[in-house]
Structure formats: C-alpha cells, structure tokens
Amino acid sequence: MLFLIALIIAAFVAFCLDKPLKKCPAAFYITAAVLTIASIVILQSDIRITSRFVRDYVLGIFSRGAMGTAFWALVMWAGAFPNGSAPIKKLMPIRGELSITAAILTFSHIITYGMQYITNLINGRTGSDFVITSIVCLVMVLIMTPLTVMSVKKIRKKMNAKTWKKIQRLAYIFYALIYVHILVLFLPKAQKGREGYFLNIIVYSAVFVGYAVMRIRKYYLANKKPEKKLVPNAISACAFALPVAFVGIFAHNTDVKPSEPSIVTEEKAGTFTFSPETTAVTGTAVTTAKDSKKSSETTAVTDKSEKTTTSEAVTTAEKKEKTEKSDSTGEEHGEEHNSEEPAQEQNEEAQPANEPEVTYKYRNGEYEAEAEGYAGKVHVKLSIENDSITSISAWADDDDPEYFNDAMNTVIPQIGAKVSADGIDACSGATYSSNGIIDAARKALEQAMN
Template structure:
C-alpha cells in the first residue's frame, strides 16, 4: 500500500536523519522541491511512463499526496505523544522542519489534482449524482486546506516565528487541528466509495488512514485532559480512549464494506481455447468426395462378384481355382490401393476473425491518451491491459467495468461505460477497437 510505504520513508527521515534535518534543513527542502517539480512535470506533460511501478508507486507517491500525508502524520503524532517520552525528545526539535517538508511534498498533489479539477470544471466534467457531490466536497476541502497550509508553513520558518508574538503564533497554529481533520475527511470522501465497490486495496487504506488519524485525535485529547488533571487516575481516561479509538475504527470498516460488490478482476492468464467449427465444403470438394466414394463402391462390388464366382467354381481343382481367383483379386486390390494413395487427405479448414499476436491501440481519455494492449490466440483474448494519464481514481473504475466486457465479447461494440468515468471508459473502448481492427483478418 502506497501510504504504508510513504509512512516508512517518513519515519526513517524523522528518526534517523533528524540531526541532518536540524543542521541543514535547506537540503531537505530543496530535495523535496525538486522531486515535487519532477512529479508535476511528468504528470502534466505528454510523457508516458510505461513502468507500472514507476507510475503508481514512485510518481504516485508524490502526485497522490501519500508521502506528504505521511510526513503530516509524523508531525501530528509528535504533538500527541506523552510529554517527556523518548519519541518526543527525538521528534519535537525537528517538528517545524518536518512540517515544512510535508508542505512542499503536498504541493505535488495540490498542483496535479488541482489542474484536473479546474479542467473538469471548465469542460463541465463534474459528474452527476454522488459523483458530483463528492467532486464538490473535495474541491471545497482542497481549497480550504491550501488556504490553511500556506500560512502555517510560512510561520514554521524560524525567521518568521521569531518576529511574531508567541501567543499570536500559537493561536494561529491551532488551525492545524482543523487542517488535520480536513485531510482525513478528504481521504474518506475519495476512498470509501472505492472500498464499497470492492476495489482492491482501498478497504485496507481506509482502515490504515482511520487508525492514524483517529488514533491521533484520541491521544491528543487524552494528553490535553491529563495535562489539566495531573492528579486524576489514568484508568478511566485510558478506557475511554480505547473505546473512542476502537468504535470509530470499526464503524469506518463497516461503512466501507456495507455496499461492497466484489468485482472479478480481469485475468491475464490464457483461457481455454475452442476449435472453430469446420466450414461447409466447397462444391469442388463435395464432387471429389462423391467420386471417391463411388470408386470405392465399385471396387467393393467387383471384389464381391469375384469372390462369388470363385466360390461357385467347384468343378475345378484346388490349384487351378486358387490360380484363377487369386489373380483378379490381386489386381483389384492394387487398383484400390493406388486410388486411395492418390486421394488427397482431407484436413479440416479453420477460419478465425483475428490474427494471433499482441496488438495495441490508442484512444482519447479524460485528460490524455489511453493505451490498450491485448493478446489474441485463436480468436480468444488471453490478456488485455490499459494505461493512461487519467485520474487513477476514475480510470481504474473504467478498467474494471470495460475491460471484462471487451475480453468476453471479443468486440468493442455495445460495451457499457462506467458511470462516473465515462470519458475514461470511452477512451478504453476506442483504443481497444483500434487494436482489434489491427488484428482483424
């Protein structure tokens, strides 16, 4: 899962590179900015990344905001851990640097998806029904989070912080709580519908994000309560916090699975092939077959007549009868053998609609070209794959709906598009149609 990998990288940076981050923060800021810029350039240009690993994990870690969210998670939990604990002593001195790095990494996600949302609004591609509702919610949340993140990031620089009043700075920084809550809501709006549809990995993503953000909120409230009630027993607040963590986490899992419909993934393994039915024989083949049959019948009649004549000649001696009957039978058998050897062997003729091999086609998707690659063997699609620079959230839905139809019907005609991902669906259908046209005999 992308967020777990990002979380490991963020933890490694915070725990093992804390001294370097504290002494030379500019190196980390510049590195994050370069990686962010590279991710934006690749995602916004016509560059096609063929490697799924590079596209989904390396570039996706930045463009989808997973790495930025992981750094924000470290910043959050640093403020929620018990005071005086070892992690606090390790992370608190670099918390400001971590937040600036997180903000720089988040810019890749803001720019990449911001451009897509703007393009969608301009072209009127905002969806309908629940898709339109989710689109509006994510737009509002994205703009609000950006407006909060930018000033908080600027205030995290030491030069700016020293010039501000400590109380004023602290009050403004409290907006971070709202920012963290918006991150979680933003993720749930995007991921829960995918998890409900049975999309692979999204249910686990919902649980992991919920554990991180709900756990932070519970620990932060516990820390605030204990700081004001230092003499109070910790048994009751600990029990309340445990329930406050487990119950919402379970609810998030229930909501994510309640409307789940399991979709069968498109198999890339070869399927059993079936022989095509033999075509009707041509008139020439029919005449030849009839003549051969007649020849064999004539030979059979001659052999039978000879046998009867031979058996009827009882007055001849055994030697003469043998000499008289053996000669004509042998000649007839030789003629029959020669006729059979001259007859061409009949082989079943099979005709296929498509040539065997791998074929590619391109179509116009939501935000760029869609590429479809399919492999055909004896009029059976043994594998079919699609790739595009379209929003993965919608393009993956389109693939799950469209590719199985094309594979089962061996055609791009009459294929139903995925609701909410019509443009990506049409791009896949167009690309598959061109690939099948190349394969046609």
C-alpha cells in the same frame, strides 16, 4: 499500502536523519521540491508510463499525496505523544522542518489534481464528490500556506509568541480536513470493493482518530492530573476502537461477488453503436447494359443506405425492361428469338465475371482485447462489418468510473469514425484510461486485420 510505505519513509527521515534535517534543512527542502516538480512535470506531460509500479509507487506516492500526508502525520503526533517520551524528544526539535517538508510534498498532490479539477469544471463534469472535495481542498490550502510560512524560523522569531501559537491552532482544523478529504474520496471506492481502498481507510483512520484521542488524553492528563490513569486509558482505547471499527464497517464492501466477475463487468460496459453512413467510403465497380450494347463504367459507391437502394432499384428496372423487350421480340420472331436467347443468357452469365472482387481491410465479426489502464486492465470489444465499426464496448477492472466514462465519451467516437486507433486524442484528466481504451482497440483491430 501506499500510505504505509510513505509512513515508513517519513519515519526513517524523522528518526534517523533528524540531525541532518536540523542542521541543513535547505537540502531536504530542495530535495522535496525537486521530487514534487518532477512528479508534476512527468504526469502533466505526454510521457506515457506503462509500468503500474512506477506510476503508483514512484510517482503516485507524491502525486496522490501519500508522502505529504505521512509527513503531516509525524507533525501531528509530535504534539500527541506523552511529554518526556522518546518519540517526542526526536520529533519536537524538528517539527517546524517536518511541516515545511510536508507542505512542499503536498503541493505535488494539490497541483496535479487541482489541474484535473479545473479541467473537469471547464468541461462541466461534476461528480458526487466534486463540490465537497473542491471546498475542502480550497480551505486546506488557505490554512496550510500561511502556517507553513510561519514555520520558517526567521518569520517565527519576528512574531509574538502568543499570536503565533493561536494561529497555529488552525492546524487542528487542517488535520481534520485531511481526514474528511480522504473519507470523501475513498469510502465510495471501498464500498464498491476497489482493491486497496478498504485497507487505506483503516490505516488513515487509525492514524487520524488515534491522534485525536491521544491529543485529548494528553490535554486531560495535563489539566486534571488524575492519580490513576486506568480510567482515562480505558476510555481512550474505546474512543479509538469504536470510530475505527464503525468506519471499517461502513467502508466494507457488501456487494456479493459472483464466481465470474469479468462477466458482470462486461454487462456493465459502456456500449457505443455506429450507423453505416458514419464510416468510410468503399470503392466498387458496377457494369451496366443498355439495349444490346455493353458499356462499362466505374463509379464510387458510398455505403449510405439511400444510394445503395437507388442503384438496386435502377438495376431492377433495367432488367425488367430487357425482359419485356425479349418477350415481345420472341412473340414476333419465333425461332430467331430462340436462337439468340442462349447467346444473351451467356452474356448475362458472363457479366458478373467482369465485376472486380471487393477486398476489405478487416474481417467481419467481433473482436476483444485488453490493455493497461490507470489502475488495472481496460477491456474493449468491437464489432466490424464491411470495414465499418458497428459497435464498441469498453469496461475497466479498477479505473475510477467517472474518469473512465469521460475517457470513453472522448475516445470511442473518434475510433468509430476513423475505424482506427491511430491519431486519437485522449481525454484531458483521464489520460491513462484513454490510452488504455486506445491500446485495447488497436489490439482488437489488429486481430481483425486481413
């Protein structure tokens, strides 16, 4: 969907604004540069964009490379349309300007995701597509940059025409790598049933495979000059339909969708458990009695299991000692013991009343909430016991699993340690997934608040 919108915008610029683009290309270059810089700055800053429409269709159309690819598609097809046709008359005079604009817009995608890839490399994250994508992107940049520079009129005029044309043939490799790059990234997501990726693959395949077929057909007709075009046209149609259909079948999601996808999603959630000693300290008052005198002292008791066990053992030993003393006294004094026993029982019964009631910030139990992630809803379920988080589970509807896992591993341990969603550091490169987990955890803790 995003690429279709970008194609419509690029086609409008090429076919409706071709004359202004030819007369004053600098205005278009500056506009493309401003949009590129703005998208990079906003996405790399701490500014949170809560609207998915703004993220996907205003910023995402630049940062995800859809707009740049759409302009490259026009540059490609300018050389594939039949000579003398209306599209080629419109596109060929502004092909150089279109390629420079496309390159400027592409840098938004290169810088945004390049910084993420560098961060992931430093952090040791290397997914299945990481190496292939990195190599492909590097080769694309090395090809695109000199070709763009040579598209500037002043530089082009200073070069030998034959040399310039030979170097420009590297563009074919560049176009092919764009398609490879898209397939490597989109195919796994389409196969998992991620929304929109199957349609994107079909549209990209139609554009790039169609270009390759039309370019070969044009070359064949120009050199062989057949009297009838029926056979070449039929072969071209098959050459276009078969690869697109094959890619569509390969990208089709074969997973059987259950009637309740949320349950399956929850089963695949990442779960983090926390031991009691990792949580905060709770203050409580403890009253002790020794011999016949009562002394009250308040101590800070941590929730470590070892200390709790020790205090319980001491109390039990003291009670046992009192009982033994009481029994021995009763045997020696008889009636005196019987007369004192009710008073002692009253003191022991009244003793718990002196202990202050422990109050907790959160109610015990399980609480679940959701928030907006990068590409959909993020869900968090947490368990609370005596103001301690014992477990946190998180899962996402559509966020990229690898980036979402990075976000979980960074954010959830902080939430469990602090028993709070405030002051949590997001994962670099997975900011929106991190913020989704943090917001959902905050809502869940608000539900548990006393």
